[in-house]
Amino acid sequence: xxxxxxxxxxxxxxxxxxxxxxxxxxxxxxxxxxxxxxxxxxxxxxxxxxxxxxxxxxxxxxxxxxxxxxxxxxxxxxxxxxxxxxxxxxxxxxxxxxxxxxxxxxxxxxxxx
Amino acid sequence: xxxxxxxxxxxxxxxxxxxxxxxxxxxxxxxxxxxxxxxxxxxxxxxxxxxxxxxxxxxxxxxxxxxxxxxxxxxxxxxxxxxxxxxxxxxxxxxxxxxxxxxxxxxxxxx
Numbered sequence: 001x002x003x004x005x006x007x008x009x010x011x012x013x014x015x016x017x018x019x020x021x022x023x024x025x026x027x028x029x030x031x032x033x034x035x036x037x038x039x040x041x042x043x044x045x046x047x048x049x050x051x052x053x054x055x056x057x058x059x060x061x062x063x064x065x066x067x068x069x070x071x072x073x074x075x076x077x078x079x080x081x082x083x084x085x086x087x088x089x090x091x092x093x094x095x096x097x098x099x100x101x102x103x104x105x106x107x108x109x110x111x112x113x
Numbered sequence: 114x115x116x117x118x119x120x121x122x123x124x125x126x127x128x129x130x131x132x133x134x135x136x137x138x139x140x141x142x143x144x145x146x147x148x149x150x151x152x153x154x155x156x157x158x159x160x161x162x163x164x165x166x167x168x169x170x171x172x173x174x175x176x177x178x179x180x181x182x183x184x185x186x187x188x189x190x191x192x193x194x195x196x197x198x199x200x201x202x203x204x205x206x207x208x209x210x211x212x213x214x215x216x217x218x219x220x221x222x223x224x
Contacts, residue, residue: 037205039144039205042147042149042158042161043147043149043156043158043203102151102156102199102201102217104214
């Protein structure tokens, strides 16, 4: 079974802090994704990466950056956290090829005060 | 423990067929149920359902929620090869804003 692990389940940060959300997958997947999930808005794609050191903006990249230095790890960075970034953050990975299965981590609930 | 179960896991049909995908759930303090279509890149949002018995439609796709029996169905009529994808069901809870995903139904539409 694919395992996608997010380093923190709950995180509380102050406005202006730099925040790192880490995600690791163990199936050698090329593609990794960061989403945020907010009540009534569903799942929104922030950034995704299709290979090491490659990244593409999703639908709501403003205020975020990402890092993919190793294939198994995809980090989401909030350079200067703001209260409107309080949300549930979901990481996912997906292999290339015909199967297109997306595997999600358990999520990180970030609260910015 | 909260859970979301989709069925079938896999389905193969021919163009023009109608399909029904199922999603049952057990979630404390239910807020909403969402359907997504997932192809090569990232899931595409289809529907959000919060009230029982109200059908939502978008072209050939429609969905309805039954909060008493705790399930939802996604219907696709006159299927096309472009409908081939994995369809994900997810449920949101009120108390902690978590979203729990089902395993998905892989739909293959053959010409």
